[in-house]
Amino acid sequence: MLAKIEKGIQWTVIAAGVFLLSGLIGQVFLTLPPNSFTFLTGREGGAYFLDSQHYKKIAEEKGFIVNIVPTAGSVTALQMLEEGKGDVAFVQGGVAAQGNPEIVSSLATVAFEPVWIFYRLGLSPETPLDTLPQLKGMRIGIGEAGSGTNQLARQLLRDAGIDDNNTTFLELPASEAHDALRDATMDVAxxxxxxxxxxxRDILVDKDIELVDLRHADAIARRHRFLTVLTLPEATLNLVNVSPPTDIKLLATEANLVVR
Structure with a gap:
């Protein structure tokens, strides 16, 4: 079922791997020790880390040695790249644009990354949560410090008048979000x-957790040009139970392959 989602909202990273690595070799390897490079990713088990394994396999088939280094996320990875602690990194859209153009450059966009906003079932019994201002005063998981998720969540919430002064921000990695929602120690993630x-994947199949259909997604995307709006079609997750019951609007950014 989730493969159907990918068809509508994700470019195939593996298929692009050979092309992108060819460009990476041309732009990066002239300044590196022979046949080796360091790839900065997100946390182990995360999407960036898993995607890097595909690139590692392709590069090693071409005779290169690939050292994969997990980080807290895009902000940390970009900083390490600029400091010379890596040669290539996956960096989230919006974060990549903050890089020093004299040191790093974006080689290619490799995938769309939706901004998923989840909340506990029953948290808003009278009206559905469909705008960011409604989240004020809640306990919100915004991703680990140093991650692109953390930076983007803070930016979007700040636009809605939400910050550390009026709301509790929980800086937890994505791997801990599901348990925190289930345990009711987090309201929104x-x-x-x-x-x-x-x-x-774990959160999407949990019947006690709702996905926000962001009513003002188009307006938000106009404010931030690195964002776009995608649609998760009705019944994509479950045709029998018709989940989601209606089309859902999602904001999305891009995953960029950034090189030093």
Missing amino acids: FLVTDTESPAL
Whole structure:
């Protein structure tokens, strides 16, 4: 079922691998020790880490040695790249644009990454949660410090008048979001990831957790040009139970392959 989601909202990373690695070799390897490079990713088990394994396999088949280094996420990875602690990294859209153009450059966009906003069933019994201002005062999981999710969630919430002064921000990695929602220690969770993420898959099949259909997605995307709007069609998750019951609008950013 989730493969159907991917068809509508994700470019195939593996298929692009050979082409992108050819460009990477041309732009990066002239300045590296022979046949080796360091790939900065997100946390182990996350989408960026899993995608990097595909690139590692392709590169090693071409005779290169690939050292994969997990990080807290896009913000940390970009900083490490600029400091010379890596040669290539997956960096979330919006974050990539903050890089020093004299040191790093974006080689290609490899995937769309939806911004998934989940909340506990029954949290808003009278009206559905469909706008960001409604989240004020709640306990919101915004992703680990140093991650692109954390930076983007703070930016979107700040636009809606929400910050640390009026709301509790929980800086937890995506892998802990599901349990926190289930245990009612978190009300809302932001995840920015493609559908390969195990953390996302677990939440999507949980009947006690709702996905926000963001009513003002188009307006938000106009404010931030690195965002776009995608649609999760009705019944994509479950045809029998018709889940979701209606089309759902999602914001999305891009995953970029950034090189030093």
